[in-house]
Structure formats: C-alpha cells, structure tokens
Amino acid sequence: MNPLHRLGLATARHPWRTFAAWLLVLVAMGGFAASFGGELRDNWNVPDTRAQHGVDQLREHFPDAGGSSAQVVIHDGSRLESSVVEQVVADLEGTEHVTTVTSRLSEDGDTALFHVRYDVPTTDPDIYGIVDPLWDASTAAEDAGYQVELGGELPGTATEIEGRGELIGILVALALLVIAFGSVVAAGLPIAVAVGGLVAGSSGVMLLAGLMDVSTSAPTIATMVGLGVGIDYALLIVTRHVERLRAGDHPVDAAARATATAGRAVLGAGLTVLVSLMGLRLAGLPTYDAFGFATAITVICVMAAALTLVPALCALAGRRLMPRNERKARHEASIKPRRLDPSDGWTARWVRTVARKPVAWALVALTVLLALGAPALGMRTWPQDGGTDPQGSTTRAAYDLVTDEYGAGANGPITLVADLDQLDRREVETLHSKVAGLDEVAHSTPVVTSPDGRLAVWDIEPTTSPIDEETTAFLGDLRADVLPDGVEATGYTPILGDISELLQERLWLVVGFVVLVSVLLLMVLFRSVVVPLKAAAMNLLSIAAAYGVVTLVFQHGWGSGLLGVDHAIPVSSWVPILMFAVLFGLSMDYEVFLLSAVRDDWLDTGDARGSVVRGLASTGRVISMAAAIMVAVFLGFATESAVVVKMLGVGLAAAVALDATVVRMVLVPATMTLLGQWNWWMPGQSRLEELDATPTPIP
Structure with a gap:
C-alpha cells in the first residue's frame, strides 16, 4: 500500500477528524498571520540599473528627494x-x-x-x-x-482589484461542474476544496509578508493560479472516485484508490508548477520574488487540500456524487456495477482519427500554433502608465488633461542628475542648454543644486508620452550620445524603460532554468528522455501562441474594446515572464495527467500506439473539463480594471484553451503515435526493467 493510498484511506475513514484538523490548521495559520504577518508592500527598486543609480544619488544628496x-x-x-x-x-x-x-x-x-x-x-x-x-x-x-x-506615480497605486474575477470564475466553474457531473454535490466539492486551500494560502502569504516585501498584486496572482489549479486537482480526484463508485467500490475504498492514482498525478503536476514559479527569482526584481513565493505557498495549500479534504468529502458524500438518475436506475433495476470503457467514447474515436494520419495532423497543429505565435515576434513591452487606465478613472482623466494642455511628455518627465565632482558648473550649463534644444524635448526646468553642492538636477519633458516607442528611442539616444559620464537620466520614464530592458534580458534566463529543471523532473517521473523533451517543446509552442494572442488583442487592438481598453497599447513588461512561469507549470499539469494514464496503460499492455488512444480517452473528458474551468477563471480576471491583470487573464486563458485542444487533442496523439515505443526510451533501461520498477497496483 503506497503512502498516497494510506493517506486517502485514513482521511476517508475519518472525515470529521480530517475536517477538525483542517479547521485547527486554518485557525492556527490565521492566528499566526494576525500576530506575525506583515503588511503588503511593494518594492520598486531596480537593482544595478542606471535609473536606480540616479535615484540613489538624489536620496543621498537631497535630504527630502528621491521620494514619490x-x-x-x-x-x-x-x-x-x-x-x-x-x-x-x-x-x-x-x-x-x-x-x-x-x-x-x-x-x-x-x-x-x-x-x-x-x-x-x-x-x-x-x-x-x-x-x-x-x-x-x-x-x-x-x-x-x-x-x-x-x-x-502615487495616485496610480490607488487602483483597487474589485474581486469580481474570483466570483465570475467560481460561478462559471460551478455551472460547468454541475453539467459535467449531473450532481450539485459533486460540482460543489472541488470548489469548496479549492476555496479552503485558498484561505490557508492567504494566511501563508500574510506570514510571508512578515519576512519580506510582498507586492500588493501578489495575492491577486496567487488567487488566480491557486483557484484554477485547486479546482483542477480536486476535480481529477473526484472524477477518479466517481469512476470507482461506478465500478462498484465502497465509497471509502473508492476515495482511497482515487487518491492513490489521481493523487500521484496531482503531486507531479504540483511539483512542476512549483519549479516554474521558482524560476521567477531569476527575473532580477524583488517584486517577482514575492509573486513566486506567494503563489507557491497558495499552490502547496490547495494541493494539500486536494489530497486530504477531497477523499474525506468523497467518503462522506457517498454515492450522492453520482447523478441522481444513475443512482435511481441502479437502485430500482439492481443493475450490476459497471466499469466504463472509455475506448468507445468520442475522445477515443477522435484520437484514432488523428493516429491514422499523424503527420498531417501534426502539421495542422504546428501551423495553427506558429500562426498564432507569429505576432509575438513584433511584441513591444513597456510598463503601463495613466494612459492605459480605464475611461472614467481619475488617473486617466488627469493623463488626458495633461496631454491636451501641456503635451504628452508632461505625463512622464525625465530627471537629469549631474555629479559636480565630475562636471563643473559651466559644463552643466552647457549640457542644460544642449538638452533643452533637442527636437525631442518640449520643456526644461532650471538647474537646481543640492544643499551639499554635490549634484546639479533638472527635469525635461519629452514631446511624446512615456509609453510611446519614440520616447524609448529618445532615452536610449540621450544616454548614448548626449549625456557625458557623471550624468544619469532617472525618474518615472527612465525607471520604466530600465525595467522593460531588464525583463527582456532576463526572460531567456527564466525560460532556460524552468525548462531544464522541468525536463529533469519529468525524466524522473516517467523514466523517459523523449517524453519530457517533447512536452517542453509543446509547452513552449502553446506559450508562444498565447504571447501572440496577447499581442494581437492589446498591441494591435483586436477586440480590446470588449475588455474596456479603448486604444492599442504595448504589452506590459511584467506580463511575459509572469505568463511564462505560470503557464509552463499549468501546461505541465495536463501533460502529467495525460502521460500518467498513457504510461500506465503501456506498462500493462506493451501496446505503444493503443496506449495513446486509451490513455487519452480515459483522461480526455477530465482534462477538457479542467481546462474549461481554468479558462473561465482566467477570463473572469480579464474583467478586472487593472490592465496588467487583464493581459494575464487573456494570455493564460488563451494558452490553456490551446493547450487542451490543439496540443493535447492533436499534437500529443500525433507525435506519440509517430514515436511509438521510442516515447519511453531511457538510456540503459529496457522495458523489462521498467515493468520491474512499476509500483504494485493498489488492491
């Protein structure tokens, strides 16, 4: 009996003890959070950048400068x-x-x-x-x-997340689950478990805030991811439990067996999500550290809830998790328990269709993904400003008034900081006149000297807005060709520019780390070299396609009006890395669910092609439902007013939808059919050794 089976059996046999234990944990975590937790606080420093150096100089030589x-x-x-x-x-x-x-x-x-x-x-x-x-x-x-x-700057921090994203996601998920299970009890169970995990995760995030700066946006990101994966993990176990009930198992035994089998996939999927989130630490910004740790805490909590609360609730609910008409028919006709054969379903028929012409279908899927991903090659990233805020907000009204009356550049002045130890005053005055005379400068203020006589400071306003591509080019030319050593450009616009440049550079470091560690983890889980490499390649394709969708919607304005964005805007610099870290983990969720079933069937039968059909058929329904719920949750967050949250919601929803359809239903069966037994190749290990290493089936 493996540990997950023992865990499921223990919680299913003693559901009230399990609930009591969870209640104690929630109360204790809440108490610790209240006593030792901290306040949410952003850290907007950008280490090792020129703009940050300028801010540090201001803070050092102007006693009251360098603030908001x-x-x-x-x-x-x-x-x-x-x-x-x-x-x-x-x-x-x-x-x-x-x-x-x-x-x-x-x-x-x-x-x-x-x-x-x-x-x-x-x-x-x-x-x-x-x-x-x-x-x-x-x-x-x-x-x-x-x-x-x-x-x-300061009024921009007063934008609040309304919280309707969570509500919309939960309501849509509930409706989908009722349709899928035909039982309100079965539909409500995954949501209740996910919410319980989120409550624990929220306390964990507040405890984290007592140890480090945690961004005010981190709980929103953590909730978005935690709600989605929490429902999915619970759904997987509930689905397997209902299958065991239909096969005639007692509810307690069914819960234990479901935890042993589906729980293994939950653990593997959760680990891949955690690995991806840890990659955020390589982004080079303290804000991303907070995003990664806060979301990881939440994922751990919802995963623990799925593995303990689900079997307890399943055992307590008994056969009420099955549709009413099915329970009634079984009772009245005394029909025998049945084991459903997924090989006759529509998923199996579809997979057989793909398997008959795998090359053609693989090319179709690749064409779709590459076509959607192509716009990402022209993606321009930039942190958002007041001009991207929704119509009707005071920050947007102020931005528009300033643009109309003073010019767009007045919304983001650039501060020039000259070190008087390296330049004399004549050189500063000459530079001041030269910069003021540039065609890209609309306004320049007089030079101010610091009280200690060490710095000379003045502001300039570009002719274009902070978010405009011409402003980015002007800042680069200013630093490269105009400003001598000892003079830094800082302020709102240069800091945003440095953030954008830093994140573009660090994206590839994050991608490399996450892909490498995830591939190694999957190699251990599935004892295969080909499957992890193929999974990583497919995940990268679906993420690239999601980047393309975000670029089309926001940068090119395709349908952005439906989201409350009234004009085309660049993609927020915060989005690509955050999207990648979250999406790679979520995509691996579905990959682990699917491959676990395929591999188990292959080990039982030795039929490499047939195992793809049967494995996908047995998981297709639950993966499709899980993906639909995840899409609903993410689109719910796309209704929030914050543009960054909108972009994340659209991007995550697009990626999950593509992953569950084009990738899982077309590309995976096509490539696995082509590769056959090579899917499970591992250097120095024969299939006989694979069978010997396979855990003993659950009795």
Whole structure:
C-alpha cells in the first residue's frame, strides 16, 4: 500500500477528524498571520540599473528627494482664478510628507498642473495607495466648481482589484461542474476544496509578508493560479472516485484508490508548477520574488487540500456524487456495477482519427500554433502608465488633461542628475542648454543644486508620452550620445524603460532554468528522455501562441474594446515572464495527467500506439473539463480594471484553451503515435526493467 493510498484511506475513514484538523490548521495559520504577518508592500527598486543609480544619488544628496511624486490637475472652461491656484498650492504644501509643490499654468490659463514631491518612496505605507490628502488639499478648487483630477506615480497605486474575477470564475466553474457531473454535490466539492486551500494560502502569504516585501498584486496572482489549479486537482480526484463508485467500490475504498492514482498525478503536476514559479527569482526584481513565493505557498495549500479534504468529502458524500438518475436506475433495476470503457467514447474515436494520419495532423497543429505565435515576434513591452487606465478613472482623466494642455511628455518627465565632482558648473550649463534644444524635448526646468553642492538636477519633458516607442528611442539616444559620464537620466520614464530592458534580458534566463529543471523532473517521473523533451517543446509552442494572442488583442487592438481598453497599447513588461512561469507549470499539469494514464496503460499492455488512444480517452473528458474551468477563471480576471491583470487573464486563458485542444487533442496523439515505443526510451533501461520498477497496483 503506497503512502498516497494510506493517506486517502485514513482521511476517508475519518472525515470529521480530517475536517477538525483542517479547521485547527486554518485557525492556527490565521492566528499566526494576525500576530506575525506583515503588511503588503511593494518594492520598486531596480537593482544595478542606471535609473536606480540616479535615484540613489538624489536620496543621498537631497535630504527630502528621491521620494514619490503625484500630479494634481485642475481645469475649468474659463481662466482659473489665481487666488484658488495659490490656495491649492498652500494646502498641498501642508500635506504630510510633501516636500515641494510646483505649479504650472497652461497657455490659455484654464488648467493648472501641480507637481507634488514627497520625502518617502511610493511604497512607504504612510502614503501607498492613499490619495485622500490630495483630494482634501484640492477642496478650494472643487468649491470653485473646477474639475480636479489626480495622476502620476502615487495616485496610480490607488487602483483597487474589485474581486469580481474570483466570483465570475467560481460561478462559471460551478455551472460547468454541475453539467459535467449531473450532481450539485459533486460540482460543489472541488470548489469548496479549492476555496479552503485558498484561505490557508492567504494566511501563508500574510506570514510571508512578515519576512519580506510582498507586492500588493501578489495575492491577486496567487488567487488566480491557486483557484484554477485547486479546482483542477480536486476535480481529477473526484472524477477518479466517481469512476470507482461506478465500478462498484465502497465509497471509502473508492476515495482511497482515487487518491492513490489521481493523487500521484496531482503531486507531479504540483511539483512542476512549483519549479516554474521558482524560476521567477531569476527575473532580477524583488517584486517577482514575492509573486513566486506567494503563489507557491497558495499552490502547496490547495494541493494539500486536494489530497486530504477531497477523499474525506468523497467518503462522506457517498454515492450522492453520482447523478441522481444513475443512482435511481441502479437502485430500482439492481443493475450490476459497471466499469466504463472509455475506448468507445468520442475522445477515443477522435484520437484514432488523428493516429491514422499523424503527420498531417501534426502539421495542422504546428501551423495553427506558429500562426498564432507569429505576432509575438513584433511584441513591444513597456510598463503601463495613466494612459492605459480605464475611461472614467481619475488617473486617466488627469493623463488626458495633461496631454491636451501641456503635451504628452508632461505625463512622464525625465530627471537629469549631474555629479559636480565630475562636471563643473559651466559644463552643466552647457549640457542644460544642449538638452533643452533637442527636437525631442518640449520643456526644461532650471538647474537646481543640492544643499551639499554635490549634484546639479533638472527635469525635461519629452514631446511624446512615456509609453510611446519614440520616447524609448529618445532615452536610449540621450544616454548614448548626449549625456557625458557623471550624468544619469532617472525618474518615472527612465525607471520604466530600465525595467522593460531588464525583463527582456532576463526572460531567456527564466525560460532556460524552468525548462531544464522541468525536463529533469519529468525524466524522473516517467523514466523517459523523449517524453519530457517533447512536452517542453509543446509547452513552449502553446506559450508562444498565447504571447501572440496577447499581442494581437492589446498591441494591435483586436477586440480590446470588449475588455474596456479603448486604444492599442504595448504589452506590459511584467506580463511575459509572469505568463511564462505560470503557464509552463499549468501546461505541465495536463501533460502529467495525460502521460500518467498513457504510461500506465503501456506498462500493462506493451501496446505503444493503443496506449495513446486509451490513455487519452480515459483522461480526455477530465482534462477538457479542467481546462474549461481554468479558462473561465482566467477570463473572469480579464474583467478586472487593472490592465496588467487583464493581459494575464487573456494570455493564460488563451494558452490553456490551446493547450487542451490543439496540443493535447492533436499534437500529443500525433507525435506519440509517430514515436511509438521510442516515447519511453531511457538510456540503459529496457522495458523489462521498467515493468520491474512499476509500483504494485493498489488492491
């Protein structure tokens, strides 16, 4: 009896003890989180970049500089009263942590732009996401009937995740499960287990926040992934349990056997997800560390819930997990228990169709994936700014007002920091005049010297917006051809540019690590060289296709209006690495589920081609249902207002849909049919050794 069988048997025999143990765990974790957990806090430092070096210089030589910033915009149809403008300046200067306030009136006098600077960084808990003081300081303008809008760095942190993504995903998943199982009890069980795991995971994330900076976005990403895999893992075990009930097993025995067989696939799938998430640490940003650890904690919790709560609930529910009409028919007709033969289903017929012409079908699948992935070759990445916020938000209104009245570049000024130990004042003045005269510069402020006389600082505004490709090119040319040694370009726009460049470089490091470790893990699980390499290649194809879909939707605007995005925008720099790490693990979930069934059949029969048909037929229904649920969950998150969450939702949903259809239903059976017994080739190991190494079947 293997350990998973013993675990399933113990929890199924003692369901109330299992529930009590979980309740104690949840209470204890909640108590520890309340006592020792920390507050969510972003860390936006970008180590070893030029923009970060400039920020560090400002913090060192300007006592109150290097902190956050905000924009307050007031607008009216006629010329603004100077007394109101002066009052707003005075009130803003009196706001806590504000060091300087500069005002700028538009040419026609109907708009005033206030640049507000703080003495603490944006991520400081005293100001992060808190914009009420800015609204309070603008009361004089509101009382005068002026339009007041907030934009820039600090107000951008006040965007909240509404939480409707989780609700939509859960409701759609419940509806799909009711249709699939024909039983409300069976449908609700996977969702209840996933939610229980998420509760434990949330406490774990708060405990993590007591040890390190955890991004405010990390719980959303963790919930998105945890909800999807939690339902999938529970669904797999419930499906196997119901199959055992139909075969005539007692509910307790059925739960134990389901945990022993499906639980092995859950463990393997969970490990691949965890490996992928650990690859985020190689991205080079503290934010990604938080994403990886928080999501990993959540995945571990939902995996533990699936392996313990599912068998307990299955045993407690008994045969109520089967459809009502099936239970009634069995009771009235006293029909004998039956073992369903999946080889007669539509999945088996489809796989046989693919297996008859595997080369042709493989080419069709490759063509589809490569065609969808082609737009990704032209993907442009850039962190988002206020111009990508939804219509109706104050940050978007402020962005549009600033663009109309002052030019798009005023939304993202660039700060130039000159080290006076390397340049004298004459050289600084010459550089100031030279930069101000560039065609790409719309506005330049006077030079300010630090109190210790070590730095000279001034701001410039490009003629284009922070997100514009021309701004990226201008920044690169400025650094390469104009700025001498000892002068750094920093501020909002350069930091975003450095983040984008860093993540583009680190993407390949993350990809290499995740693919290598995942392939090695699958080699151990399946004792094969070909299967892991083929699985990795197919996962890369489906992820590339998902990148192409995201590029088409957001960068080219294909259907983006349906998501509340009113114009084409670059793909967020945060998305590609995060998508890859999550998707590679999720794709391996389905690969492990499928290959476990195929390999078990091959070991039993020695029929390499037939095992593909039977293995896919036995798992096709559950994988399709799991994928449909996962797609529903991710599309639910695509309805959130945050653009990055929208992109992740669309990309993850597209990849899972392609993975469960084009890859699993076409490319996998076609390639495995072509390879035959070579699928299971391992250097120095014969099939007889494989059979000897196979665990004894569960009695």
